[in-house]
Amino acid sequence: MGRRQDLINTALRLFYEHGIHAVGINQVLEEAGVAKQTLYNHFETKDSLVEAVVEQRDSLFFDWLEQRMSSRPAGKEALLEMFDAVNDWINNRVPTLNRFYGCFFINTCAEYSDPEHPVHKRCAAHKARIFRLFKHHAESLSNSEMDAEELANALFLLKEGAIVKAHVEGDLEAAVKARAIAERMM
Template identity: 50%
Template sequence: MDKRQHLVTTAFELFYREGVHAVGINRVLEAAGVAKKTLYHHFDSKEALVAAVVEYRDGRYRDWLLARMARAGTGQRALAGLFAALDDWFNDRDPAIRPFHGCFFINVSAEYGDPAHPIHQLCADHKRAIAAQVTGVMAQITDDPEQQQRLAQAVLLLKEGCIVQAHVCGDRSAAVRAGELLTALLREAGLAAGPA
């Protein structure tokens, strides 16, 4: 791993566990075992490092989630795979994504609360990319564009809600219940339920 990537992954671990504003540059340098000159060779500011960390987590998280969905199958199986993946994440069962400290993008966007801030925008871009993937899966389930959008929004609300419930309230079974609610919603919409 090169020094830039080492700085990014080290900063991610600290920012994810403790928060961006709670972790100073000197703490990142100490944990990474690099000199300040090395950091500023790769990043001109702490915010540039934070942006790189958000982009790093975006790539890692999306690759992980999309792989878990693809492994489950297509259509409703992929959606079941999404909630199974979240359940494994919440309960620290998947070494590819653990540990669970809530949604990094929700956490970071709260620290950069201005929606126009570039780091807040990077977090929003991540959420939009996940939304596009879910909408694409919904197109495998129904041909009705209006129904696709409505059900995709329901999936996204269930996904985000169960992440917050697991993190803020410590409810590590939230993804299981969200998946069950989705199955019921799909039945009510006149679509066959996926396999258990």
């Protein structure tokens, strides 16, 4: 797989579970079984590694969600499938996403509050991608009360809220309840 990818995978797992500032470079190296100089051959600084980790999580999560949604007819059914997918994630039924510790991008922005920081920007870009995915499906719904933008936004907020509630309060049913609310809106 290559040392670079080993480092990214190990760092993602540790950063996601414990937070970024709580995990030192040495711990990543030890668990990845890679020498320190090798890391600094591939990445200029720890922050460069963090950027690569965020990019990796972006691909991993987006591709997974897009695939889940495309397994159902575009529109309402795909959007409801999204809540089912999130529910599976919250309840640790999606091994490729690792154990559930909330949203990695929200968590990362908690540690990189400056919106101009490259790491924060990448997290924002991920959320924008997800929103566009929702909007694409919302556009194939005709709804007199709400236009596609507003519907996508509503579903996005419900999803974000459910992820946060599941993590902070340990509510494993958060996505199921969010789905019920969403269904009534469509």
